[in-house]
Amino acid sequence: MRLVALFASFWTAAAGGDLASIRAERDLERRYWHALEYASGQIQSARKHYQDGRIDAFEAALREVPEAVELCDQTLRATGKNPSKRPKHFKRAELKMRDIMKHLTGLEQEVDFEERGMVTKVKGRVNQIHEELLLDIMGRRKQP
Numbered sequence: 001m002r003l004v005a006l007f008a009s010f011w012t013a014a015a016g017g018d019l020a021s022i023r024a025e026r027d028l029e030r031r032y033w034h035a036l037e038y039a040s041g042q043i044q045s046a047r048k049h050y051q052d053g054r055i056d057a058f059e060a061a062l063r064e065v066p067e068a069v070e071l072c073d074q075t076l077r078a079t080g081k082n083p084s085k086r087p088k089h090f091k092r093a094e095l096k097m098r099d100i101m102k103h104l105t106g107l108e109q110e111v112d113f114e115e116r117g118m119v120t121k122v123k124g125r126v127n128q129i130h131e132e133l134l135l136d137i138m139g140r141r142k143q144p
Contacts, residue, residue: 019067029089032075036096039068039126043103050111062118065104066125069097073129084139091137097130 022038025031046061072093076083083090104123111119 019064019071022068023071028075028079032072032089032093033096035068035072035075036093036100039065039072039100040096040103042068043100043107047107047110050107050115055115058115059118062122065100065122066129069100069126069129072097073133076133083133083136087137090133094130094133094137097126097133100126101130 017034017038019035019038022031022034025034042061042064046058046065049055049057049061076090076093079089081089101123104119104126108116108119108123
């Protein structure tokens, strides 16, 4: 029972930490996933802050979404694996990014016009990374 509690506390700390703790993760295959989970959590936090009327916290949470997605992208590329030949983790990340895009679209429709520009900007950056990853998986883009 203690082992389960220890594992649960570790998972919560790793998944719910900040970007610095995620960057400190040594296992690249865990790091990219924690970064995507963090991005997804930040969207939920941004939505909650917006509903509570805390616009500064909303914007701060939203600013961390593209940073987390970029960390995921950098981490996947650091694995040295070819996305078109070994797509497992790349496809998993692509699907999660697609889910993040859906949540951003929903958030974009919920917020007022004044805040919509920021959500659109974040959504555009996430979409750009998503498209690049998808092209890499399909093998249509040369690796740098």
